[in-house]
Amino acid sequence: MPLDVRVATSMAEAAGILTADQRTKLLSGGTLMMRDVNEGRLLDGTLLRITDPAYRQMNTSGARIELGAGVTMAMVSNNRDLAFLHAAARSIGGPAIRQMATIGGNLFAQTPYGDFAVALLALDAQVMVQSGYGSARSMPLDEFLGARERGVSGLVAGVQFSKPQNAADFRFRKVSRVKPKGIAVMSIAAHLPNTGGRISQARVAYGAMAPTAVRARGVERALEGKALDAASIQAAKAAALEGTRPATDAIASEWYRREVLPVHLGRLLTGEGR
Amino acid sequence: MAKVPVQFRLNGSDRAAFIDAADNLLMTLRRGLNEFAPKYGCGQGTCGVCTVLIDGEPQLSCLTLAVACEGRHVETASGMAEGPNLHPLQVAFMDNFAAQCGFCTPGMLMAARALLDRNPKPSREEVIEAIAGNICRCTGYEPIINAILAAAGAGDQKRA
Ligand SMILES: Cc1cc2nc3c(=O)[nH]c(=O)nc-3n(C[C@H](O)[C@H](O)[C@H](O)COP(=O)(O)OP(=O)(O)OC[C@H]3O[C@@H](n4cnc5c(N)ncnc54)[C@H](O)[C@@H]3O)c2cc1C
Ligand code: FES
Ligand code: FES
Numbered sequence: 001m002p003l004d005v006r007v008a009t010s011m012a013e014a015a016g017i018l019t020a021d022q023r024t025k026l027l028s029g030g031t032l033m034m035r036d037v038n039e040g041r042l043l044d045g046t047l048l049r050i051t052d053p054a055y056r057q058m059n060t061s062g063a064r065i066e067l068g069a070g071v072t073m074a075m076v077s078n079n080r081d082l083a084f085l086h087a088a089a090r091s092i093g094g095p096a097i098r099q100m101a102t103i104g105g106n107l108f109a110q111t112p113y114g115d116f117a118v119a120l121l122a123l124d125a126q127v128m129v130q131s132g133y134g135s136a137r138s139m140p141l142d143e144f145l146g147a148r149e150r151g152v153s154g155l156v157a158g159v160q161f162s163k164p165q166n167a168a169d170f171r172f173r174k175v176s177r178v179k180p181k182g183i184a185v186m187s188i189a190a191h192l193p194n195t196g197g198r199i200s201q202a203r204v205a206y207g208a209m210a211p212t213a214v215r216a217r218g219v220e221r222a223l224e225g226k227a228l229d230a231a232s233i234q235a236a237k238a239a240a241l242e243g244t245r246p247a248t249d250a251i252a253s254e255w256y257r258r259e260v261l262p263v264h265l266g267r268l269l270t271g272e273g274r
Numbered sequence: 275m276a277k278v279p280v281q282f283r284l285n286g287s288d289r290a291a292f293i294d295a296a297d298n299l300l301m302t303l304r305r306g307l308n309e310f311a312p313k314y315g316c317g318q319g320t321c322g323v324c325t326v327l328i329d330g331e332p333q334l335s336c337l338t339l340a341v342a343c344e345g346r347h348v349e350t351a352s353g354m355a356e357g358p359n360l361h362p363l364q365v366a367f368m369d370n371f372a373a374q375c376g377f378c379t380p381g382m383l384m385a386a387r388a389l390l391d392r393n394p395k396p397s398r399e400e401v402i403e404a405i406a407g408n409i410c411r412c413t414g415y416e417p418i419i420n421a422i423l424a425a426a427g428a429g430d431q432k433r434a
Contacts (some may be wrong), residue, residue: 038317
């Protein structure tokens with residue numbers, strides 16, 4: 001039985017189908033899934049498309065931002081309210097990939113892909129997951145990424161996060177060997193809200209430094225309550241490797257990733273160029 | 275399995291084909307509609323030679339489900355010329371020796387057109403960014419970048 005394609009006109013219908021039938025896979029932007037189809041890794045079952053406009057909806061004008069899982073990297077890059085996320089969205093593929101690649105798919109992309117998920121992790125994003133026909137429940141992104149490794153089922157409907165009060169408090173850097181487009185040696189995102197010159201509620205996340213995007217909790221602790229200065233940056237670099245488990249792949253070795261992480265973290269924190 | 279119908283506009287003409295449900299747009303164009311400008315390079319989204327415009331936006335036809343193009347407008351390099359008159363980008367590619375073996379050219383032209391349609395006076399960096407998803411093994415990219423910048427300049431002269 002060759003591959004079939006089915007269309008869901010509502011999010012609830014899509015979630016119901018995905019939960020009921022393990023052989024049905026959601027096709028979001030298709031940039032990862034169609035590779036499997038083309039290479040014969042996915043030969044039977046059903047591809048599910050969603051035509052519900054809610055899947056691609058963006059609510060970006062308020063303090064709480066909501067993005068449908070079907071929102072593409074190009075839609076993020078073209079939205080002025082999301083300027084702080086432009087660097088992360090533009091770091092993904094070339095222009096044609098960005099027209100297609102969605103946020104939902106990025107949450108499932110295997111390392112070293114998943115750069116947008118790194119940015120969302122540093123924003124403390126909540127993932128809206130809909131299983132069966134019920135309403136969506138929200139879970140923190142780091143919990144979702146852990147559950148993903150164990151194989152979650154259902155539909156990711158979208159993500160929600162608070163807009164950084166000051167765009168300069170949010171930083172993103174992707175390190176790659178090929179410019180302007182290349183797969184990540186690593187990516188790093190940091191949200192460093194500042195009250196009275198001191199960092200509070202620091203969130204730092206890495207991509208390609210573990211099987212999923214991970215929080216850099218050692219770095220967060222080193223920065224918490226401190227001014228962003230030479231001493232705190234030095235302490236953050238010393239704690240940079242805590243919780244990391246990088247892999248060796250075609251882009252970089254595990255050793256190399258560990259060696260250069262503190263350097264790139266330091267540059268991100270000082271706001272230096274490459 | 276039964277074939278499914280798909281209908282879309284291709285370079286301004288309504289076209290239809292019967293395809294397997296999960297066929298990609300590239301196969302549908304090449305096998306079903308005899309439209310051979312987009313090439314099969316990698317089938318993985320990495321080379322860009324299958325780039326087409328869908329409703330004016332650049333997309334990779336090898337990674338696009340053909341049935342998802344129902345009712346939309348697909349444009350390829352074959353539709354760029356108007357009768358005997360080549361598109362300014364095609365002329366600039368010839369003048370600047372931007373095609374050697376020519377394999378990447380249909381994808382490069384579509385990536386370049388997507389850029390110039392949105393941004394008629396791009397900077398060199400913007401040109402490089404626009405073709406970042408397209409691989410060329412022959413030219414070293416410089417002639418292609420120069421051709422796109424020249425086409426942007428030519429558009430300017432035409433308006434003047
Ligand atoms: C040439 C090329 C370059 C790339 N470069 C980068 C890069 O630099 N950085 C990067 O991060 N990625 C990159 N990618 C990978 C990919 O394009 C992105 O990660 C993209 O965001 C994946 O989204 P998608 O919508 O295309 O996923 P799809 O292929 O549609 O889906 C991927 C997986 O996620 C599941 N899924 C998707 N959405 C949902 C949902 N809402 N609910 C439940 N399950 C879902 C699908 O079932 C599937 O298993 C690249 C890919 C290519 C081909
Ligand atoms: S054939 Fe589509 S990107 Fe290579
Ligand atoms: S001209 Fe030969 S690949 Fe570009």
